[in-house]
Amino acid sequence: GAVVSQHPSWVICKSGTSVKIECRSLDFQATTMFWYRQFPKQSLMLMATSNEGSKATYEQGVEKDKFLINHASLTLSTLTVTSAHPEDSSFYICSARPANEQYFGPGTRLTVT
Amino acid sequence: EDQVTQSPEALRLQEGESSSLNCSYTVSGLRGLFWYRQDPGKGPEFLFTLYSAGEEKEKERLKATLTKKESFLHITAPKPEDSATYLCAVQAWETSGSRLTFGEGTQLTVNP
Numbered sequence: 180g181a182v183v184s185q186h187p188s189w190v191i192c193k194s195g196t197s198v199k200i201e202c203r204s205l206d207f208q209a210t211t212m213f214w215y216r217q218f219p220k221q222s223l224m225l226m227a228t229s230n231e232g233s234k235a236t237y238e239q240g241v242e243k244d245k246f247l248i249n250h251a252s253l254t255l256s257t258l259t260v261t262s263a264h265p266e267d268s269s270f271y272i273c274s275a276r277p278a279n280e281q282y283f284g285p286g287t288r289l290t291v292t
Numbered sequence: 293e294d295q296v297t298q299s300p301e302a303l304r305l306q307e308g309e310s311s312s313l314n315c316s317y318t319v320s321g322l323r324g325l326f327w328y329r330q331d332p333g334k335g336p337e338f339l340f341t342l343y344s345a346g347e348e349k350e351k352e353r354l355k356a357t358l359t360k361k362e363s364f365l366h367i368t369a370p371k372p373e374d375s376a377t378y379l380c381a382v383q384a385w386e387t388s389g390s391r392l393t394f395g396e397g398t399q400l401t402v403n404p
Contacts, residue, residue, distance in 0.1 A: 180338055211390065222379065222394045223336070272335045279324060279383075281392060283335035 181207050181277045185284035192263055192291055200258045200287045202273030208253035209275035214246075217270045217286075229256040263291040294319045296395035298380050304401045305370055313365040313398045315380030325363050326392065327356050328379040336379055339365075370402045 182205040192198050202212055210231045215223040227248055228236040235248035245267075247259040256275075260267055268291045274281040295318045305311055317325065324343050328336035340349045342358040349356050353374065355366040365378055377399045381392040 183335075185335075213391070222396045225391055228391065270333075274335075276390060279390070280326065280338055280341050281390070282338055283328070286333070286335045288333070 181205075181275070181280075181282040183273065183275050183282050183284040185273055185287050187287060188285060189288040190290070192289070194264055194291055195262055197259055197261045198263055198289060200260075200271055200273075200289075202256045202258070202275070202284055204254045204275045204277075207275075207277040209256075209277070210253060211276065212250060212256040213274045213281065214248065214256075214258050215272045215274065215283075217272060223272065226258075260289065263289070265291045267291050294382055294384050294393040296380055296382055296393055298378075298395035298398050300398060301396065302399045302401070304403065305367075307371055307402055307404050308369045310366070310368045310370070312367070313378055313400070315363040315365070315395055316361060317363070317380075317382045319382050319384045319393075321385040323383045323385045325358055326381045326383070327363070327365055328381065330377045330379055330397070332377075339378075367400070370400075372402045372404050375400055375402045 184203045186201045212229040214226045217223050225238050226241045229248045229250040231250045237243045250256045270286050272286040274283045297316045299314045324341050327339040330336045340356040345360045347358050353368050357364045377397045379397045381394045
């Protein structure tokens with residue numbers, strides 16, 4: 180199967196700071212990548228769709244000025260959580276699809292203190 | 293609005309005790325139904341894609357089936373290493389960007 184990586188795997192930051200999470204497709208090119216958030220004991224919630232060379236599409240209720248997405252190349256998308264607060268603490272997962280199936284990265288655990 | 297409901301929420305089995313997980317869905321036009329396995333603290337691992345009613349797919353001890361209203365994930369003679377949360381997701385033809393709608397998952401525990 181296709182391989183998607185994320186970096187970092189976990190990060191702790193102080194309230195008010197910004198954090199950048201990288202998502203890479205290692206063995207295929209992805210014009211579209213997806214960013215999800217998952218709270219404990221809950222399922223995945225789509226935050227936004229990242230499109231190479233154009234603006235991301237955000238789901239209803241997701242603040243685009245807080246969660247900045249940049250899809251700089253066909254193998255890299257980044258999610259920046261700006262002015263992070265404790266309520267932003269969560270498990271962030273990206274995915275990409277070489278064909279119709281979406282393959283997920285290993286996730287990034289963000290803790291905001 | 294697309295909806296996915298998985299049952300049961302949690303399932304405990306003894307090693308070797310076969311069972312099935314259910315995924316009921318409502319979608320305007322099904323493009324694909326996906327099964328994933330998720331271990332704690334990790335991203336979902338792709339298992340199967342089903343496209344049309346009557347389709348079946350198998351992988352080791354897992355078999356996924358699809359009808360017009362639901363999908364089943366059958367686990368035959370499970371082992372402790374099959375313990376995980378199993379997620380079902382649907383993709384609709386009318387949905388832009390190939391987005392997936394996920395169910396809440398079934399947490400499976402297989403005891404030795």
